[in-house]
Amino acid sequence: MNSRYFTEEHELFRQSLKDFLQKEVVPHIEKWEETGHIERFVWEKFGEMGFFGIAYPEEYGGMNLDLFYTVILLEELQKVNSGGFAAAIWAHTYLAMTHVNKEGDHAIKQKYLAPSITGEKIGCLCITEPFGGSDVAGMRTTAVKKDDTYVINGSKTFITNGVYSDYLVVAAKTNPELGNKGISIFIMDRDTPGISATKLDKLGWRASDTGEIAFDNVVIPASNLMGEENKGFPYIMQHFALERLIMGINAHARAEFALEYTLKYMGEREAFGRTIDKFQALRHKIADRYTEMEICKEFNYSVASRLDQGEYVVKEATMSKLQCTKMSDEVMYDCLQFLGGYGYMEEYPLARLLRDSRLGPIGGGTSEILREIIAKMIIDKKDYKPAT
Numbered sequence: 001m002n003s004r005y006f007t008e009e010h011e012l013f014r015q016s017l018k019d020f021l022q023k024e025v026v027p028h029i030e031k032w033e034e035t036g037h038i039e040r041f042v043w044e045k046f047g048e049m050g051f052f053g054i055a056y057p058e059e060y061g062g063m064n065l066d067l068f069y070t071v072i073l074l075e076e077l078q079k080v081n082s083g084g085f086a087a088a089i090w091a092h093t094y095l096a097m098t099h100v101n102k103e104g105d106h107a108i109k110q111k112y113l114a115p116s117i118t119g120e121k122i123g124c125l126c127i128t129e130p131f132g133g134s135d136v137a138g139m140r141t142t143a144v145k146k147d148d149t150y151v152i153n154g155s156k157t158f159i160t161n162g163v164y165s166d167y168l169v170v171a172a173k174t175n176p177e178l179g180n181k182g183i184s185i186f187i188m189d190r191d192t193p194g195i196s197a198t199k200l201d202k203l204g205w206r207a208s209d210t211g212e213i214a215f216d217n218v219v220i221p222a223s224n225l226m227g228e229e230n231k232g233f234p235y236i237m238q239h240f241a242l243e244r245l246i247m248g249i250n251a252h253a254r255a256e257f258a259l260e261y262t263l264k265y266m267g268e269r270e271a272f273g274r275t276i277d278k279f280q281a282l283r284h285k286i287a288d289r290y291t292e293m294e295i296c297k298e299f300n301y302s303v304a305s306r307l308d309q310g311e312y313v314v315k316e317a318t319m320s321k322l323q324c325t326k327m328s329d330e331v332m333y334d335c336l337q338f339l340g341g342y343g344y345m346e347e348y349p350l351a352r353l354l355r356d357s358r359l360g361p362i363g364g365g366t367s368e369i370l371r372e373i374i375a376k377m378i379i380d381k382k383d384y385k386p387a388t
């Protein structure tokens with residue numbers, strides 16, 4: 001336990017979460033990895049345990065706890081070794097629900113946030129489009145105001161929980177001629193006429209459903225606009241700080257899990273009459289990778305602490321995702337190598353870890369885009385300000 005950041009209460013929470021995951025989640029992971037569909041009962045059980053509500057207001061059934069409970073949730077989710085399961089849970093809890101909580105009004109929160117906390121409703125966040133994900137401002141989906149409704153047309157892709165979720169948080173252009181100043185955020189029910197979704201097949205994150213979604217003259221009440229019209233881009237950018245830190249934390253946690261597993265394996269596997277953890281060539285690589293993982297972890301804890309105290313840590317969260325996802329990929333590559341042929345086998349954890357880790361430098365802002373953002377901040381002195 002790192003007592004600078006974690007109290008005894010945190011550790012009790014960690015233990016009960018671990019027990020829950022071992023009992024209710026681990027026995028089903030292989031099935032969900034195969035089918036790409038996480039069964040409903042587990043969402044409800046997460047809700048009953050209160051795990052979806054740890055960061056949200058008590059008024060809507062949440063617990064309003066500090067950010068280190070979220071850190072623990074993210075870390076332990078990585079340790080069941082299903083990046084897809086973890087993604088489904090945190091995309092609902094920290095992508096979709098963050099927008100509902102921050103930009104939704106009381107009626108929207110009652111309708112969507114409260115049942116998201118109990119696990120009755122699952123959400124997804126739809127920003128990326130088939131024409132491009134990095135260039136958020138270039139999105140083409142439109143929302144045209146008509147009397148007291150908006151009519152949505154366009155498409156989104158690579159959306160986590162895109163097929164099985166109950167509601168969608170969607171970014172669309174209300175004023176296309178204004179570029180990134182013409183984007184707004186809407187919420188809509190899955191069963192609204194005109195919404196259709198197709199499931200995508202993918203390299204990793206196999207337990208999560210990833211969907212391409214079409215909006216064909218979808219009519220929603222004007223009251224489903226979240227926050228102010230045309231403020232969508234700053235809202236998205238503002239929440240990217242948390243999203244990117246989440247992806248950094250996920251990366252340090254899965255790297256730690258892979259290193260711990262590999263060290264145990266190396267202590268048991270023998271070659272040339274001794275266990276392979278005695279070979280200097282491997283020991284030094286483990287030392288390097290462990291050092292990098294620990295540095296990432298400490299950095300993430302310090303950024304989480306600052307974010308929790310209300311600092312706008314967009315630069316640090318961007319650095320976290322950039323560096324930690326790179327570190328995680330390198331850890332997976334080496335750990336798989338240290339397992340030899342067994343590393344390549346599906347019955348050992350490294351194959352899935354390697355596949356799942358590879359999404360880190362792509363999803364939620366590619367490493368190239370993150371470098372651009374960091375360069376703008378440190379070279380051009382660009383100052384990204386929070387929207388609210």
Ligand SMILES: Cc1cc2nc3c(=O)[nH]c(=O)nc-3n(C[C@H](O)[C@H](O)[C@H](O)COP(=O)(O)OP(=O)(O)OC[C@H]3O[C@@H](n4cnc5c(N)ncnc54)[C@H](O)[C@@H]3O)c2cc1C
Pocket residue numbers: 091095124125126127128129131132133134135157158159160161202205210359362363364365366367368369372
């Ligand atoms: C499994 C999965 C789950 C996802 N979940 C979600 C989700 O829930 N919601 C959501 O909205 N999105 C989601 N995404 C989308 C993800 O965020 C995008 O894939 C990502 O932002 C990149 O966009 P793109 O795929 O369109 O790549 P592109 O933007 O087409 O980029 C292609 C390449 O060009 C590079 N590039 C682009 N612009 C520049 C530049 N200016 N300088 C240098 N290089 C550049 C990129 O770095 C990349 O290497 C998910 C993606 C995956 C694969």
